[in-house]
Amino acid sequence: KLQERYAEKGFTVLGVPCNQFMGQEPGSSEEIAEFCSATYGVTFPMTEKVEVNGxxxxxxxxxxxxxxxxxxxxxxxxxxxEKFLVGRDGQVVARFSPQTEPETAELVGALEKALG
Known part of the structure; x- marks a missing residue:
């Protein structure tokens, strides 16, 4: 929803698959992208599967x-x-815990401020 709402202002979500959390993303990068698209309607770009810890x-x-x-x-x-908001200049603006829902006032407020 954030992708759809703010794309015209230059915002994009970037999905980063990782299988380090109880094996939740065991497939290939292509399989994960297809699953996310078919199951959740994901239209934002996704990277290759990577390691985020260790x-x-x-x-x-x-x-x-x-x-x-x-x-x-x-x-x-x-x-x-876990979510990171990165500004147009490449600097990290905010970090949000995994429990923070994408449409909370805190996250949306930081996003709108970053977009100007």
Missing amino acids: DARHTLYDRLVGFADGEGHTGDIRWNF
């Missing part, structure tokens, strides 16, 4: 995990659906 952590996450969420948590990704 020695094989993708370089993107090397940078992202250094930013604190609203509770002050930094470091490893705790669970699927």
Whole structure:
């Protein structure tokens, strides 16, 4: 819904599949993308499946995990659906816990502020 609502303002969701959380994404990147599209109507881009924690952590996450969420948590990704808001300049604007629903006032407010 956020993708649909804010795409015209230059916002996009980027899905990053990872199988490090109880094996929830065991398929190939292509299989995961097809499942998300068919099951949830996902239209936003998705990356290849990556590691977000541990020695094989993708370089993107090397940078992202250094930013604190609203509770002050930094470091490893705790669970699927941890969210990062990255500004147009590539700087991390906010980090949200996996429990934060995408349409909460906190997240939408940060998104709208970042979009100007």
